[in-house]
Amino acid sequence: MEIPSATQATDAPVVRLDGLTRHFGERTVLRGITLDVTAGQTLAVLGRNGAGKSTLLRILATLLRPHEGAVKLFGEPLPREGWKVRGRVGLLGHEPLLYRDLTGRENLVYHARLHRVVPGRVDELLDTVGMRERAEDPVRSLSRGMVQRLTIARAVLHAPELLLLDEPRSNLDPAAGELVEPLIGRAAGVTRVLTSHDPQAALAEADLVLALAGGRAAYVGPPSGLDSDTLRGLYA
Amino acid sequence: MRTAAAILRKDLVLELRTLETVPSMALLSVVTFVIFHFALNRNSLSGQVAAGVFTVTLLFAALLAVNRLFVAEREQGGFDAFLLAPVDRTAMLVAKASALLIFMMVLEVIAVPAFALLLAPPRIGHSLPALMLILLLADIAFAVIGTFVSAIAINTRARDLIGPMIGLPLLLPALIATARGIGPLLSPHATGSPPAKWLAVLALYDLLNALLAYGLFDFLVED
Amino acid sequence: MSTHVRHLRGLTIATAATMTAALALVFFYAPLDAEQGFVQKIFYLHVPLAIVSLVGYCLGGVFGIAYLRTGKRVWDMRSYCAIHMSLIFSVAGIIAGSIWAKASWGHWWVWSEPTLVSYLIVILLFCTYQPLRFSIEDPERQARYAAVFAVVCGAFVPVNFIVVRLSVEYVHPRVLNLEGGNLPGSMKLAFYTSLLAFGLLFATLMKYEMLAKETRIETRRLRRSLLGDDAVRPFGRTAAPS
Numbered sequence: 001m002e003i004p005s006a007t008q009a010t011d012a013p014v015v016r017l018d019g020l021t022r023h024f025g026e027r028t029v030l031r032g033i034t035l036d037v038t039a040g041q042t043l044a045v046l047g048r049n050g051a052g053k054s055t056l057l058r059i060l061a062t063l064l065r066p067h068e069g070a071v072k073l074f075g076e077p078l079p080r081e082g083w084k085v086r087g088r089v090g091l092l093g094h095e096p097l098l099y100r101d102l103t104g105r106e107n108l109v110y111h112a113r114l115h116r117v118v119p120g121r122v123d124e125l126l127d128t129v130g131m132r133e134r135a136e137d138p139v140r141s142l143s144r145g146m147v148q149r150l151t152i153a154r155a156v157l158h159a160p161e162l163l164l165l166d167e168p169r170s171n172l173d174p175a176a177g178e179l180v181e182p183l184i185g186r187a188a189g190v191t192r193v194l195t196s197h198d199p200q201a202a203l204a205e206a207d208l209v210l211a212l213a214g215g216r217a218a219y220v221g222p223p224s225g226l227d228s229d230t231l232r233g234l235y236a
Numbered sequence: 237m238r239t240a241a242a243i244l245r246k247d248l249v250l251e252l253r254t255l256e257t258v259p260s261m262a263l264l265s266v267v268t269f270v271i272f273h274f275a276l277n278r279n280s281l282s283g284q285v286a287a288g289v290f291t292v293t294l295l296f297a298a299l300l301a302v303n304r305l306f307v308a309e310r311e312q313g314g315f316d317a318f319l320l321a322p323v324d325r326t327a328m329l330v331a332k333a334s335a336l337l338i339f340m341m342v343l344e345v346i347a348v349p350a351f352a353l354l355l356a357p358p359r360i361g362h363s364l365p366a367l368m369l370i371l372l373l374a375d376i377a378f379a380v381i382g383t384f385v386s387a388i389a390i391n392t393r394a395r396d397l398i399g400p401m402i403g404l405p406l407l408l409p410a411l412i413a414t415a416r417g418i419g420p421l422l423s424p425h426a427t428g429s430p431p432a433k434w435l436a437v438l439a440l441y442d443l444l445n446a447l448l449a450y451g452l453f454d455f456l457v458e459d
Numbered sequence: 460m461s462t463h464v465r466h467l468r469g470l471t472i473a474t475a476a477t478m479t480a481a482l483a484l485v486f487f488y489a490p491l492d493a494e495q496g497f498v499q500k501i502f503y504l505h506v507p508l509a510i511v512s513l514v515g516y517c518l519g520g521v522f523g524i525a526y527l528r529t530g531k532r533v534w535d536m537r538s539y540c541a542i543h544m545s546l547i548f549s550v551a552g553i554i555a556g557s558i559w560a561k562a563s564w565g566h567w568w569v570w571s572e573p574t575l576v577s578y579l580i581v582i583l584l585f586c587t588y589q590p591l592r593f594s595i596e597d598p599e600r601q602a603r604y605a606a607v608f609a610v611v612c613g614a615f616v617p618v619n620f621i622v623v624r625l626s627v628e629y630v631h632p633r634v635l636n637l638e639g640g641n642l643p644g645s646m647k648l649a650f651y652t653s654l655l656a657f658g659l660l661f662a663t664l665m666k667y668e669m670l671a672k673e674t675r676i677e678t679r680r681l682r683r684s685l686l687g688d689d690a691v692r693p694f695g696r697t698a699a700p701s
Binding site for chain 2: 527580583584587590591594595596600603604606607608610611612614615618619622623625626
Binding site for chain 2: 063064065083086091096097106110111114116154
């Protein structure tokens with residue numbers, strides 16, 4: 001794989017994995033993953049449930065540490081320098097990470113405080129995702145689609161340069177999907193790593209594809225190079 | 237410390253809104269006093285027995301709070317949200333211990349008068365300042381050890397069982413000091429001055445546990 | 460070859476020799492106590508067991524610190540085995556202590572002897588170590604949490620002794636002064652030999668346990684790499700390091 005020159009900081013890949021391996025007890029969940037993601041690229045991670053997609057995302061979010069191999073975010077090695085880059089990463093996982101008894105606004109304000117973000121941004125994002133009217137209702141009382149919109153707002157609150165999206169469009173109706181597109185879609189212009197249950201949709205917006213099978217990289221490269229047999233084999 | 241304040245504020249808002257923890261603690265305390273009345277078959281208690289009953293009741297209430305302390309974080313993803321933020325991990329320890337401390341102090345505002353009413357220990361009014369001082373130090377012990385134990389327990393399978401199981405022995409020196417410290421204050425000839433020995437023991441035990449918890453907490457939340 | 464195998468044979472022989480010497484000294488050399496008679500000899504069992512087990516608990520804490528700092532699983536293994544072994548020794552120790560209490564004061568349990576009471580509290584604390592480990596499924600997290608717990612408990616041991624000592628108001632005539640002050644020379648020799656013997660026994664048994672565990676892990680690893688992941692059935696839940 002061609003690795004861009006490291007003479008200029010701006011050329012350094014946002015994500016660099018080199019032989020990344022992670023175990024769970026005796027099982028190996030990820031084995032020898034190696035790839036680079038440069039600024040502005042979108043990496044699509046494909047694979048069955050249990051193939052290691054969520055684990056990979058959690059490692060990139062600095063929530064899990066690599067057991068073997070190297071992980072570098074923005075040029076900083078994890079886990080040692082993870083604290084430096086934490087604020088530049090946004091995670092949209094399976095859990096909304098919202099407190100059900102607090103209102104949408106209170107939740108976002110809490111996250112804003114944790115990330116040292118100006119409070120004005122909370123209102124701005126509430127408007128963008130179309131949740132302004134329901135912002136004072138407890139999250140408990142919101143529909144799944146609304147919760148997902150709030151979650152997206154939460155994930156991009158601190159304007160991260162790297163977005164980790166685990167099935168971002170689940171629970172969203174097409175209208176809501178359009179609302180959040182500028183935040184988490186290609187239009188956002190940030191580096192993204194996304195997983196999706198719909199491989200075709202993921203491939204459509206990817207610059208780079210990682211296909212995981214049993215923890216190993218079955219394919220790493222541009223979407224055009226991924227043939228349909230491999231794709232079918234992944235989800236068989 | 238701003239982070240710890242933000243977390244504490246969030247926890248206090250949640251508690252005020254849901255009223256899960258503190259009312260249960262208060263109710264439990266009052267019921268426990270009634271149970272002790274019947275179990276010991278006495279209308280009033282004094283001296284060391286009174287101190288023992290009160291200390292044990294505080295312990296029961298503290299265990300309730302300890303079991304609930306991290307539940308919201310665990311079930312609603314608060315841990316991840318916290319770990320994703322570029323903040324010092326021990327802020328969570330400070331915030332949660334402060335929350336537990338506040339819960340205990342609010343509880344005592346209800347439990348001490350209830351105790352005075354139901355089990356009528358002598359000289360309790362006279363010894364109130366000293367009693368409050370000892371209870372403050374005891375609450376710090378509950379807060380620090382309780383938070384530490386709760387953070388361990390929340391990530392285990394049998395979390396309601398593990399918390400009290402490992403917490404009780406660790407709390408024992410603090411409980412000894414609390415009960416022995418309060419005993420002389422509730423006896424008929426109490427002078428109202430707190431026993432220095434047990435105040436010192438409590439303060440030192442609090443300090444030791446605070447240092448240990450502060451040094452080790454990172455290992456409990458990081459993966 | 461595992462690091463634990465080194466010196467193992469020599470250690471085993473030394474343990475056997477010292478233990479024999481200690482028993483000989485206790486039964487044939489040390490004089491009978493004037494007041495308590497033959498039963499007093501349980502003291503040569505109880506006190507060494509107690510001392511060795513308490514040191515073992517503190518060692519468990521020290522090994523825990525080493526694990527947290529280095530992340531090497533061998534330290535977790537050492538911490539686990541030290542605490543495990545100390546628990547066995549201390550249960551034996553407290554039974555011996557109870558027998559001694561019966562001989563000295565006529566009751567199977569006395570609250571007026573602070574060392575015995577503190578000893579009980581410490582045992583109760585460390586009884587929770589294995590259930591704690593068992594209740595955490597992720598092995599790495601299990602090791603980490605166990606290490607943190609071991610450190611806190613290791614620090615707890617001396618503190619607990621001090622606090623309980625302070626709480627005993629009646630100073631009972633202490634039969635034993637652990638600083639070795641009141642023992643006549645012949646008793647001293649028997650006592651220290653016994654102490655050494657139990658210390659060696661502890662070290663030897665610990666090494667055996669670690670060796671057994673490591674061998675099992677190594678065997679599984681080899682099978683997995685030779686026969687593939689599926690040939691080896693997963694451990695399931697376990698409290699031991701794996």
